[in-house]
Amino acid sequence: MTDPTGARGNGAPDPIAHVRPATPAERAEVHAMHGANRVAWDEAAERYERWLPEAIDLISSGGTNLLPPELELIGDLHGRCARAIHLQCAGGRDTLSLWNLGAESVIGVDFSPRMLELAGRLTAAVEAPARWILADVLDTPHDLDGTADLLYTGRGSLIWLQDLDAWAAVLQRLLTPTGRLVLFEGHPAEWLFDVDADGRWIATDYDYFAGPEASRGWAPEYIDHLALADEDQSWKFARAWTLGEVITAMLGAGLKLEQVREHPTDWWGGHGDVRPEDRGRVPLSFSVVARRG
Numbered sequence: 001m002t003d004p005t006g007a008r009g010n011g012a013p014d015p016i017a018h019v020r021p022a023t024p025a026e027r028a029e030v031h032a033m034h035g036a037n038r039v040a041w042d043e044a045a046e047r048y049e050r051w052l053p054e055a056i057d058l059i060s061s062g063g064t065n066l067l068p069p070e071l072e073l074i075g076d077l078h079g080r081c082a083r084a085i086h087l088q089c090a091g092g093r094d095t096l097s098l099w100n101l102g103a104e105s106v107i108g109v110d111f112s113p114r115m116l117e118l119a120g121r122l123t124a125a126v127e128a129p130a131r132w133i134l135a136d137v138l139d140t141p142h143d144l145d146g147t148a149d150l151l152y153t154g155r156g157s158l159i160w161l162q163d164l165d166a167w168a169a170v171l172q173r174l175l176t177p178t179g180r181l182v183l184f185e186g187h188p189a190e191w192l193f194d195v196d197a198d199g200r201w202i203a204t205d206y207d208y209f210a211g212p213e214a215s216r217g218w219a220p221e222y223i224d225h226l227a228l229a230d231e232d233q234s235w236k237f238a239r240a241w242t243l244g245e246v247i248t249a250m251l252g253a254g255l256k257l258e259q260v261r262e263h264p265t266d267w268w269g270g271h272g273d274v275r276p277e278d279r280g281r282v283p284l285s286f287s288v289v290a291r292r293g
């Protein structure tokens with residue numbers, strides 16, 4: 001599977017999934033595309049509900065859902081992070097992993113009511129000092145400005161956003177003067193590769209510069225099938241922002257970039273079928289550490 005939107009696989013269209021380029025009229029309406037995504041993510045929260053018991057066990061036992069490169073970048077937060085803000089926090093499992101790493105309090109922002117309802121249930125079960133804010137990330141409330149000692153985002157968040165300049169401006173305003181942004185994301189090159197029956201990397205027909213596309217249905221490795229049939233789900237809009245677009249938006253907002261790294265880490269478990277000798281050859285994720293400029 002090439003990407004977690006579930007739109008493409010093995011170079012051939014999935015008979016159930018639907019994918020098409022966004023029309024020029026759709027592309028012009030950022031908030032309408034985000035509105036459709038909000039409905040799609042509320043539908044997908046069904047899958048996260050099934051993960052809630054695991055999430056409660058993980059967080060209450062002091063564990064973390066974060067991947068090794070994220071742990072290396074974030075480090076030990078004890079005594080150095082009064083507030084961590086997690087943008088696009090979904091059901092709060094990664095957010096509360098930051099609490100377990102030592103953040104004194106955590107705030108998660110997401111636009112899906114059903115995801116935040118799950119985050120609330122997780123918080124109640126583990127008695128965490130967490131606050132959940134229902135908002136489009138582009139409209140993150142201004143009372144959070146200048147309050148993030150750690151601003152964390154990633155793991156499949158950026159592809160849903162349709163205005164990166166507006167997003168980068170939010171990052172810049174949320175950080176404290178000494179705060180750090182840690183972003184860990186799927187690499188856009190991931191969409192260019194799939195795996196053949198022998199486990200070798202092959203090229204997909206994805207156009208790296210295509211911009212937003214609309215899809216229905218999800219990758220079975222990630223969300224899997226929902227109670228709602230794919231053809232009855234909301235269209236959702238995603239795009240593999242190029243590395244250049246991401247970095248340029250961050251620089252444009254005035255952020256001071258400290259490091260940009262590319263990783264072979266399979267961040268969503270979509271490439272388990274790659275043969276061992278081919279693992280590590282393709283960038284599947286990237287990270288950025290930055291401070292407010």
Ligand SMILES: C[S@@+](CC[C@H](N)C(=O)[O-])C[C@H]1O[C@@H](n2cnc3c(N)ncnc32)[C@H](O)[C@@H]1O
Nearest residue numbers: 041088090094110111112135136137155156160
């Ligand atoms: C793949 S998840 C984020 C990764 C997270 N680590 C997880 O547990 O899967 C994407 C999240 O982004 C949220 N989201 C997508 N677009 C958003 C937007 N414009 N504003 C706020 N939340 C958004 C979705 O509701 C969803 O919870």
